[in-house]
Amino acid sequence: MDANLRHLVASNRGFFSRAEALKCGETDQTLATARREGVIIRLRRGMYASAQDYNAKDDAGKHLLHARAALAAQRGTVALTGPSAAALHGFALYEQDLTTVHLLRLDRGSSHRAAKINHHVVTQEIHEDLGIYDGIAAVNPARAVWEVASRSSLEGGVVTADSALHQDPALREVIEELQERFAYFPGSRRARLAIKLADPRAESPGESVTRVQFHRFDIPMPELQYRVFDSYGSLIGISDFCWEERRHLAEFDGKIKYQRLLRPNETVAECVIREKKREDAMRADLRGMTRFVWSEVMPRTASRTMLDLARALDQSYRLYVRGRTIIAS
Numbered sequence: 001m002d003a004n005l006r007h008l009v010a011s012n013r014g015f016f017s018r019a020e021a022l023k024c025g026e027t028d029q030t031l032a033t034a035r036r037e038g039v040i041i042r043l044r045r046g047m048y049a050s051a052q053d054y055n056a057k058d059d060a061g062k063h064l065l066h067a068r069a070a071l072a073a074q075r076g077t078v079a080l081t082g083p084s085a086a087a088l089h090g091f092a093l094y095e096q097d098l099t100t101v102h103l104l105r106l107d108r109g110s111s112h113r114a115a116k117i118n119h120h121v122v123t124q125e126i127h128e129d130l131g132i133y134d135g136i137a138a139v140n141p142a143r144a145v146w147e148v149a150s151r152s153s154l155e156g157g158v159v160t161a162d163s164a165l166h167q168d169p170a171l172r173e174v175i176e177e178l179q180e181r182f183a184y185f186p187g188s189r190r191a192r193l194a195i196k197l198a199d200p201r202a203e204s205p206g207e208s209v210t211r212v213q214f215h216r217f218d219i220p221m222p223e224l225q226y227r228v229f230d231s232y233g234s235l236i237g238i239s240d241f242c243w244e245e246r247r248h249l250a251e252f253d254g255k256i257k258y259q260r261l262l263r264p265n266e267t268v269a270e271c272v273i274r275e276k277k278r279e280d281a282m283r284a285d286l287r288g289m290t291r292f293v294w295s296e297v298m299p300r301t302a303s304r305t306m307l308d309l310a311r312a313l314d315q316s317y318r319l320y321v322r323g324r325t326i327i328a329s
Contacts, residue, residue, distance in 0.1 A: 008024060017072065021048070047072065060087045060093060063083075063087050064088060077137075079103070079104045080101075080136060083097075083102055083152075086144040091141070091163040092160060092163035094155055094156045094208070094209065095153055104126070106137075126139075129143040141171055142164075142177075146195075149187075149195060150187030150191035151186075161175070161197075162202035163202075172195070197211065197212065206292070209297050210250075210297045216306075217302065222241035222242050225238055226242030236278070236285060237278040245321070247317070249287050250290040251289075252291075252292045252293075287320060288313070288320065290308075
């Protein structure tokens with residue numbers, strides 16, 4: 001990337017417009033060449049970003065670049081809302097269409113969808129819910145969580161609410177105040193349930209989705225991030241889920257989880273082996289163990305997975321609480 005384009009990207013928080021490029025001496029031909037050679041990518045009409053920087057970002061980071069470009073292209077006064085605002089605040093998102101930017105019209109613009117932007121209208125006083133975050137106008141964190149929860153699946157709402165509360169547990173009180181203001185907001189019943197299920201101890205979207213399946217299939221809610229100690233009081237490990245009255249543990253496995261658990265200079269394979277040893281040590285403390293992966297907690301498979309879990313909970317109770325020995329037939 002030449003000096004002109006590098007300067008534009010650096011000075012505009014990761015993107016630039018065609019008009020800005022032309023002012024810096026670029027032409028439509030040089031921009032077309034840069035796109036063809038994979039140096040820049042087109043975010044939307046007349047808006048570009050460095051392909052290297054864009055491809056290095058995760059889905060939420062890419063979405064925010066599209067959101068910044070969409071904001072810059074607006075003539076009226078707007079702010080990020082819903083999933084776009086949640087991404088700006090750094091909250092996890094699940095089952096969201098990140099190809100669409102959500103804007104709240106603060107002018108007299110109408111509600112509509114166009115050019116990968118969903119324009120939402122203001123139906124009541126909004127100014128107390130707005131702020132400037134990282135230089136961008138957006139609804140505040142609590143409202144962003146509420147909007148995601150009311151417009152998403154229950155799983156999507158719990159994932160974002162868990163993530164928000166994990167960052168700032170004090171947000172729960174503010175979010176619950178919103179429930180009164182938006183008691184008749186479309187999707188408010190689902191949002192209230194999502195907030196009720198939300199737990200700041202959750203550490204990954206996989207854990208959040210799994211807990212929603214516990215709710216759907218009447219599995220008792222477990223303790224989260226349960227610390228298991230041996231008879232000498234030494235910490236054996238921390239389990240995602242624990243039903244202590246059944247002496248049963250459960251964990252959600254996922255690529256992101258192992259990346260998070262990696263120690264300095266440790267490979268993923270070494271991390272998996274270390275985690276397996278930790279699991280074996282917790283099992284040796286006379287506890288049952290269940291592991292979940294994404295494919296097992298999806299709607300089409302969750303019923304079977306939760307049935308298996310219910311049986312495992314009963315078995316752990318018989319083995320480790322009542323002390324009965326089970327002889328395989």
